[in-house]
Amino acid sequence: MTERTSRTVLLRGGNVYSPADPFATAMLVEGEHIAWVGSDGAAEAYAASADEIVELDGALVTPAFVDAHVHATSTGLALTGLDLTGCPSLPAALERIAAFAKAAGDPGGVLIGHGWDETGWPEGRPPTLAELDDAAAGAALYLSRTDVHSALATTALRALAPGLDALPGHTPDGPLSRDAHHAVRRAALAHLTADQRRDAQLATLRRAAELGIGALHECAGPDISSEEDLAALLALAAETDGPEVFGYWGELGGVETARRLGAVGAGGDLFVDGALGSHTACLHTPYADAEHTGTAYLTAEQIADHVTACTEAGLQAGFHAIGDAAITAVLDGVRTAGERLGSHRVRAMRHRIEHAEALDPETVAAFAELGLTASVQPAFDACWGGPEGMYAQRLGAERAAALNPFAALLRAGVPLAFGSDAPVTPLDPWGTVRAAAFHRTPEHRISVRAAFTAHTRGGWRALGRDQDGVLVPGAVASYAIWEVTDLVVQAPDTRVAGWSTDPRSGTPGLPDLTPGHPLPACRHTVVRGRTTYHR
Structure with a gap:
């Protein structure tokens, strides 16, 4: 430095x-x-x-910019390694896997890739274990799905996770989810070499700086990375000129671990549920394309105990919650903690909910009542929203259209902090602002100025630093x-006058982010x- x-x-x-x-x-x-x-x-x-x-x-x-939700090592591995994002078909994915494995030779660790999404492939399915083993030439390979809530693992990698076949979410021939996924991810990350980890983290920091990002919120935890990984990242960030990195440790009851690691919160990816793409987001009513309601990892009582412990310790709590049932569990738990400690103490901590996609007017109002911060990812809607998108496949068009209601959150006074969840979606701050301003559901759109604030000052406010950004x-x-080129003041709705350049407004302009304009x-x-x- x-x-x-x-x-x-x-x-x-x-x-x-x-x-x-x-x-x-x-x-x-x-x-x-x-x-x-x-x-x-x-x-x-x-x-x-x-x-x-x-x-x-x-x-x-x-x-x-501040990216309020990233996974630096996984992002760097995607930047420097095998990235299947946008791969058009199953055969094309297998070709990329084979080329990657051949080029890697013997890396001295596990091969890692990311980004496959079978919903966009003509075959409509992921590779079988035999196909994966053949493409990887027998190497230990971990391939996370685009939502990072299920993964493909070769036979060699599965062998590094003893007892895998007895865990929930295990399948002998297909993607692994739930506890089985967490087990192979831990095994894969544990077998990264120190050089692989450092190179990946440096790649993320460099890419963030190239995009005008000055701070990252790293959402770590025992099921998403490791103590060693977070400690290495925080040490590396301290050695460099930036971006700044603020760590969150997502472990139930992990207050002391968070403190020991130098994390700013005991939260982030503390999973209450999974993701819609992997059918593991926890819902009140079944999926449109599956006869179940997803997966619940935590109860409201466990959430209440965690929020209570964090509040008493003066640390932020935070939870990954996507489905409406998962969000309800968090709200019930936070409310219970408020009844135990006093609502003012709980509100003062600005506890977070990550993703917070399936909201209705009652849950939006509860966010405001409980002083919660919504740490959200507008690029999710850009990738999977709309009447023909993955969300509509999973939930049906009507329920899908209610997801990610950014305008309703702002109207209710709920603080927004924007992030990417990289590598789930790429580091792309202006693209994130555009996605919020041109949400696929028009009534959820917000102004470019509000979106920009959520991606700059909002990230600092989520840390309790209101003066920054x-x-x-x-x-x-x-x-x-x-x-x-042109600086404009854009409204959130293209059906009315989109912007004004009248200097009498006294409103500073931002770039024109209308779709089709270069960022x-x-x-x-x-x-x-x-x-x-x-x-």
Whole structure:
């Protein structure tokens, strides 16, 4: 990591997205903090004493993004290894697996890949175990499904997880889910070499910096990664210039472990249920394409005990809950904890629900009542929403159209923090903002400005740091510089006037994110006054 300095940097000649001055064109940074924002004319007073002057040439300066839900090692393995996302067919997937295994040779560990999705393949099925073994040439291979709630595992990898065939979710010839999936994932990650892990984590940090991301919330836990993995990531992030990494440890009763690891919360991917794509999200009524209601991993009483312990310890709790029955269990548990400790104490902790997809007006109101933060992923709707998408296959069109109601959450005053759940969907902050503003269900759309706030300041608020994520004097200097064309103020509904460029509105503009328009390109990322990426 480079030395911290008190260098003064003046940026001028662009557009600075700041609530302190909606017409700002310049910004002064002193060390780790923003010292001033204003006009180019006023900036002349600082030019002579600045250590560096950055000519923006019309570029846009914004707060750096915060991705509020990532899995850094798995993301890096997808970036550097086998990624089956978008693979068009089963034969094409097997070809990619074979080429990857051949190129890897003997890696000294387990081969890992991600992203297969049989719902988009003409064959409509994943590979059999025999097909997988043949393609992998006998290697130990772990392949997570796109939602990371089921996986394919070769015979060699299954052998590394003793007792696998007795666990719930085991199938002898197909994908593994539930406890069986967790067991093979633990085995796969345990057999990563130190170099594989470090290379993957570095790849994630580099990619995040290239995209203008200044902070990541790592959602770790015994079923999604390991203590060793989280400790290594936090140590690596501390050695680099950024992005910053904030760890969450998702283990029931894991308060002391979270503290020992340096995590900011005992939550994140603490699973109450699974995912819709794998038929493991827990529902009140059965799936449209399966005669069951999914999987419940925790009871309301267990949730209440965890929230109580976290609140008493001064740590955030957080839960992975996608289906409506899982969300109900979390709300009941948080309410019970409030009855035990006092609702004001529980609300003050801003406990989180990750994903929170299947909501109705009553559960949205409960989020507001209980002071919960909704840590959500708009790209899920972009990938699987709409009348012909995977959600409609699983739930039917009517129930699918009710998922991810971002506008209702905002109207109720529920804090939103946007993330990617990478590698489930890629690190893609502007794409995430676009997905929220152009939700496939129009009544769930929010303005670009609200979506941008959820992906910047919202991530900091989810950590309890309300002062961060804005470009104002005194704030931490974590920002990105973007090549843009027009700046507009976009409404959330394309059926009415989509934007206004009237300067009398006093509303700072953001890039035009209408589908089809190119997304902004990052030119420069700075975290706490230190450059993490420059193009």
